[in-house]
Amino acid sequence: MKITKIETHVCHAKMRNWIFVKVITDEPGLFGWGEATLEWHTRGVVGAIEDLSQLLIGEDPTRVEYLWQMMYRQHFWHGNGIVRSTAIAGIDIALWDIMGKSLGVPCNKLWGGPVRDHIRTYAHLGGGRMEDFYETADDDHKRFGELAQEAVEKGYTAFKTMAVPSTMPIEGSKPINYAINNVSAMREAVGEDIDIMVDCHARPSPAMGLKFGKALEPFNLYFYEEPCWPESIKGLSMINKALTTPVATGERLTHLAQFKDLFEARGCEICQLDITHCGGLSEAKRIAALAEAHRIALAPHNPQGPISTAASLEFGFSQPSYIICETVTEDVPWRKDIVTEGFTMEPKGQIVFPNTKPGLGIEINEEEIKKHPFKQEILQRTFYKDNSIGDW
Numbered sequence: 001m002k003i004t005k006i007e008t009h010v011c012h013a014k015m016r017n018w019i020f021v022k023v024i025t026d027e028p029g030l031f032g033w034g035e036a037t038l039e040w041h042t043r044g045v046v047g048a049i050e051d052l053s054q055l056l057i058g059e060d061p062t063r064v065e066y067l068w069q070m071m072y073r074q075h076f077w078h079g080n081g082i083v084r085s086t087a088i089a090g091i092d093i094a095l096w097d098i099m100g101k102s103l104g105v106p107c108n109k110l111w112g113g114p115v116r117d118h119i120r121t122y123a124h125l126g127g128g129r130m131e132d133f134y135e136t137a138d139d140d141h142k143r144f145g146e147l148a149q150e151a152v153e154k155g156y157t158a159f160k161t162m163a164v165p166s167t168m169p170i171e172g173s174k175p176i177n178y179a180i181n182n183v184s185a186m187r188e189a190v191g192e193d194i195d196i197m198v199d200c201h202a203r204p205s206p207a208m209g210l211k212f213g214k215a216l217e218p219f220n221l222y223f224y225e226e227p228c229w230p231e232s233i234k235g236l237s238m239i240n241k242a243l244t245t246p247v248a249t250g251e252r253l254t255h256l257a258q259f260k261d262l263f264e265a266r267g268c269e270i271c272q273l274d275i276t277h278c279g280g281l282s283e284a285k286r287i288a289a290l291a292e293a294h295r296i297a298l299a300p301h302n303p304q305g306p307i308s309t310a311a312s313l314e315f316g317f318s319q320p321s322y323i324i325c326e327t328v329t330e331d332v333p334w335r336k337d338i339v340t341e342g343f344t345m346e347p348k349g350q351i352v353f354p355n356t357k358p359g360l361g362i363e364i365n366e367e368e369i370k371k372h373p374f375k376q377e378i379l380q381r382t383f384y385k386d387n388s389i390g391d392w
């Protein structure tokens with residue numbers, strides 16, 4: 001079997017352009033789907049996939065690790081910058097899909113078979129609608145409470161929220177009280193049995209990340225995400241050691257060695273590897289093994305499109321330390337028109353049962369994708385009160 005073509009299919013999904021990667025083989029009807037979505041870098045990733053394809057055309061797609069090594073090492077520049085690692089991931093996911101299809105088994109069987117009966121998923125507040133998750137007004141803690149209630153009514157037992165505002169490196173009580181009011185309103189709305197996660201989007205400095213974390217300790221968060229820049233491993237480690245709330249991070253790390261440094265410093269208790277950015281399923285398996293050695297849990301970052309979700313779930317069924325999967329369902333109303341999924345979702349509890357179809361178990365409707373061609377993503381920039389630059 002040989003790879004004959006690698007295509008990218010870009011689908012504009014409001015906040016992101018989903019980049020779907022189709023690896024086609026010389027066996028009639030046998031192809032694989034991957035995803036390489038990277039908001040605000042769509043053209044770069046599409047170009048990187050085109051560059052990588054020159055290494056792969058004519059190769060056997062079932063030599064997945066061999067081809068991963070080729071993509072990572074054989075353009076001289078190692079494939080660990082965010083654009084290349086995302087491009088590699090998109091192709092790697094598609095190769096595993098081909099492998100499963102060629103053997104007639106779901107991908108999780110390729111990695112030892114399911115280690116659990118179902119996977120718990122969590123929602124973004126507002127289901128991933130951009131306006132609700134990222135643009136809730138600063139003083140609107142009531143809205144946080146309402147949206148939290150909405151998530152629980154949809155069957156979720158856990159949800160994530162951006163309840164912490166953007167702050168300069170040091171600020172006083174106002175943003176801290178704002179965060180406390182938001183989380184308090186959500187806890188009041190849903191009670192003690194629902195798990196709440198707070199994502200800081202790596203906006204705070206380590207000092208502010210610690211202040212927010214300490215202030216939110218009484219609400220017993222399930223996890224506390226990206227409390228400072230991912231580059232600040234010492235900051236993450238300091239915060240993780242100072243809190244009983246477990247710190248989660250890892251969505252912006254792109255290769256194994258970065259995770260090694262993070263784990264060695266005990267910068268987190270939950271590893272949020274992103275399968276579409278960390279080099280794909282091949283690298284994710286290595287990161288997961290390293291996390292296992294440190295007894296660090298896995299909860300993949302997955303706000304992208306439906307192929308990312310299928311890959312994150314297939315992976316989860318094979319990983320003992322996997323605790324929960326991020327899902328977005330309401331970013332665009334036509335999500336279900338694009339994909340037919342192989343797994344089944346139980347609305348009560350929003351839990352997923354394993355896919356039984358070969359590969360990732362998904363079918364992609366290319367005609368539907370054509371209805372949503374590339375558009376420039378909406379910029380979501382942050383400026384502080386003095387007009388200096390902040391993190392989104």
Ligand SMILES: [Mg+2]
Pocket residue numbers: 199201225226251
């Ligand atoms: Mg995050």
